[in-house]
Amino acid sequence: xxxxxxYQILLCPRPKDVLLITFNHLDAxxxxxxxxxxxLHQVEETFRQLTEIYGALSAGxxxxxxxxxxxxxxxxxxxxxxxLKDRVQNSNGRFVLPVSGPVPWGxxxxxxxxxxxxxxxxxxxxxxxxxxxxxxxxxxxxxxLYGDRVLKLGTNMYSMNRPVETHMSGASKNLASRTQESIxxxxxxxxxxxxxxxxxxxxxxxxxxxxEPGFRLNLFTTDEEEEHAALTRPEExxxxxxxxxxxxxxxxxxxxxxxxxxxxxMDQPRQSASKGDDLLAMMxxx
Amino acid sequence: xxxxxxxxxxxxxxxxxxNNLSVLQVPSRNLTHFGVVHGPSAQLLSAAPEGVPLAQRQxxxxxxxxxxxxxxxxxxxxxxxxxxxxxxxxxxxxxxYESDGSVMVYWHALDSGDVSPVQAVFARGxxxxxxxxxxxxxxxxxxxxxxxxxxxxxxLSEELAGHxxxxxxIATEPAQGQDCMADMVTADDxxxxxxxxxxxxxxxxxxxxxxxxxxxxxQLWHGxxxxxxxxxxxxxxxxxxxxxxxxxxxxxxxxxxxxxxxxVGKLLSAAEDTFVHIWKLSRSPKSGHTEVEHCxxxxxxxxxxxxxxxxxxxxxxxxxTGYDLAEILRFSSV
Numbered sequence: 250x251x252x253x254x255x256y257q258i259l260l261c262p263r264p265k266d267v268l269l270i271t272f273n274h275l276d277a278x279x280x281x282x283x284x285x286x287x288x289l290h291q292v293e294e295t296f297r298q299l300t301e302i303y304g305a306l307s308a309g310x311x312x313x314x315x316x317x318x319x320x321x322x323x324x325x326x327x328x329x330x331x332x333l334k335d336r337v338q339n340s341n342g343r344f345v346l347p348v349s350g351p352v353p354w355g356x357x358x359x360x361x362x363x364x365x366x367x368x369x370x371x372x373x374x375x376x377x378x379x380x381x382x383x384x385x386x387x388x389x390x391x392x393x394l395y396g397d398r399v400l401k402l403g404t405n406m407y408s409m410n411r412p413v414e415t416h417m418s419g420a421s422k423n424l425a426s427r428t429q430e431s432i433x434x435x436x437x438x439x440x441x442x443x444x445x446x447x448x449x450x451x452x453x454x455x456x457x458x459x460x461e462p463g464f465r466l467n468l469f470t471t472d473e474e475e476e477h478a479a480l481t482r483p484e485e486x487x488x489x490x491x492x493x494x495x496x497x498x499x500x501x502x503x504x505x506x507x508x509x510x511x512x513x514x515m516d517q518p519r520q521s522a523s524k525g526d527d528l529l530a531m532m533x534x535x
Numbered sequence: 536x537x538x539x540x541x542x543x544x545x546x547x548x549x550x551x552x553x554n555n556l557s558v559l560q561v562p563s564r565n566l567t568h569f570g571v572v573h574g575p576s577a578q579l580l581s582a583a584p585e586g587v588p589l590a591q592r593q594x595x596x597x598x599x600x601x602x603x604x605x606x607x608x609x610x611x612x613x614x615x616x617x618x619x620x621x622x623x624x625x626x627x628x629x630x631x632y633e634s635d636g637s638v639m640v641y642w643h644a645l646d647s648g649d650v651s652p653v654q655a656v657f658a659r660g661x662x663x664x665x666x667x668x669x670x671x672x673x674x675x676x677x678x679x680x681x682x683x684x685x686x687x688x689x690x691l692s693e694e695l696a697g698h699x700x701x702x703x704x705i706a707t708e709p710a711q712g713q714d715c716m717a718d719m720v721t722a723d724d725x726x727x728x729x730x731x732x733x734x735x736x737x738x739x740x741x742x743x744x745x746x747x748x749x750x751x752x753x754q755l756w757h758g759x760x761x762x763x764x765x766x767x768x769x770x771x772x773x774x775x776x777x778x779x780x781x782x783x784x785x786x787x788x789x790x791x792x793x794x795x796x797x798x799v800g801k802l803l804s805a806a807e808d809t810f811v812h813i814w815k816l817s818r819s820p821k822s823g824h825t826e827v828e829h830c831x832x833x834x835x836x837x838x839x840x841x842x843x844x845x846x847x848x849x850x851x852x853x854x855x856t857g858y859d860l861a862e863i864l865r866f867s868s869v
Binding site: 259262263264307308309310312313315316317319320323324326339343344345346348352353355356357358359360361362363364365366367369373375377378379380381383 | 548700701703725747748749751778782809827829838
């Protein structure tokens with residue numbers, strides 16, 4: 250939380266944009282409570298008061314606010330997994346400052362020297378190599394009650410549409426590593442197939458190792474919801490555990506062995522690390 | 536071309552303030568003194584040419600009635616004709632020390648008067664002109680202190696009114712001995728520049744209007760004002776007339792420091808976009824106008840630069856500080 254706040258203040262393009270970050274927060278709150286007109290009214294009142302107090306501040310005053318906040322967060326280098334994963338934070342805890350992408354609204358793309366004579370007429374124009382790769386700002390974020398803030402800082406950082414700037418130097422590398430991740434086998438799939446293999450009796454049951462071996466079956470989308478459901482479950486519904494001795498059933502084993510026999514692989518059997526890998530490879534070939 | 540030298544470790548990291556590095560060269564002892572603001576404290580250290588820190592000292596802003604220690608806004612060495620003083624400005628007042636920071640010789644408390652408690656009260660912007668030290672304040676007033684050749688008998692001789700918003704930086708250059716020569720420029724949060732002539736009574740020569748964008752750093756060289764703005768622009772004006780001669784789209788983020796190497800007319804600009812640029816200023820022999828040439832670009836990766844200074848009058852080396860960075864980075868030409 251602290252680091253997310255520091256990130257937003259540090260990366261904020263113009264000092265004045267700290268207000269746009271706050272408006273992004275308020276927009277998100279408005280999204281949560283859109284069905285409740287009374288609360289919505291309170292949020293809009295908050296918005297109105299923020300605009301009243303901060304709307305008229307000069308760029309210099311916003312810079313003072315930003316600098317003071319940065320002094321408050323100075324020497325905090327906590328590493329945050331989501332930032333590290335998105336490569337917006339380095340392993341030493343410092344944030345990545347992009348040297349490309351759009352410049353702040355009102356700023357010209359660096360790289361031009363213009364010279365004027367005494368009457369203010371432009372007499373010479375020289376380009377120079379700045380070192381960054383910037384583009385002009387598309388438009389200014391809206392400081393109105395409703396509108397496009399443009400700035401993504403301050404929006405939900407867990408949403409799929411990541412608020413991070415993708416214009417950093419290692420962007421292409423980043424993309425490559427993501428593709429690599431998706432090629433790598435999902436460990437959960439392997440674990441599930443191993444379980445299936447065990448049920449089929451084609452693999453001996455080992456003692457569980459590690460803190461949480463295998464996988465759990467969730468009836469809800471997240472662990473939090475699962476826990477919540479467990480807590481709110483009415484007392485009268487007692488646990489009824491159903492034991493299925495699938496691995497012990499000899500008759501079924503014979504039947505399964507026959508089915509497994511049908512999955513005959515014509516190619517040379519590969520040297521794989523485990524049964525799960527075997528099954529995955531087999532499915533790839535089907 | 537510049538090459539990175541061994542950096543100087545700091546005990547505490549640098550705060551996100553503009554012009555957050557002061558450099559004093561002591562050629563007689565082959566030493567360089569550095570001053571960096573950490574937040575509620577400031578660090579002074581002296582280093583040998585190889586970058587080995589020899590002595591460190593910490594200074595604190597004078598405590599007041601508040602609950603939290605006051606934040607320091609700037610430290611700067613003022614080289615006067617007969618002595619060198621270290622000036623420290625904070626949200627409480629102005630402190631002047633002997634050049635090594637050992638003895639505080641003067642304290643000036645800021646008078647907040649009847650301003651509302653939400654208004655930030657501070658001093659910022661330090662420069663010396665002749666035997667005067669000028670310090671800017673939050674209200675836009677510039678305080679002029681008369682400094683005796685020795686001893687603590689410092690007096691506030693004048694208050695200059697020219698700015699309506701907080702002063703950001705002050706630059707001076709030695710008077711060239713001519714009449715009507717502008718030798719001091721002050722900048723403020725609205726981007727307004729005031730050009731002054733120093734003397735027993737300071738005289739406002741010109742005002743160069745701003746654009747609503749702050750001007751965090753300003754320099755003066757041979758009658759040319761170099762101003763760095765919050766939108767990454769560097770502008771060069773004729774000090775006496777206020778005519779704009781050069782406009783450089785120099786940086787992608789707010790400029791936080793400018794410095795000049797007076798012997799060669801090299802200008803250094805540093806900004807929050809992690810870049811430090813070196814420019815060469817010259818006078819066109821034909822028209823007499825100031826011209827600019829880009830010499831060098833240095834990127835300090837993932838560092839929001841907050842201070843940068845040349846380390847010698849020939850501009851062959853410079854030092855950089857960055858927000859949250861507990862070292863002074865040094866570069867020298869090869």
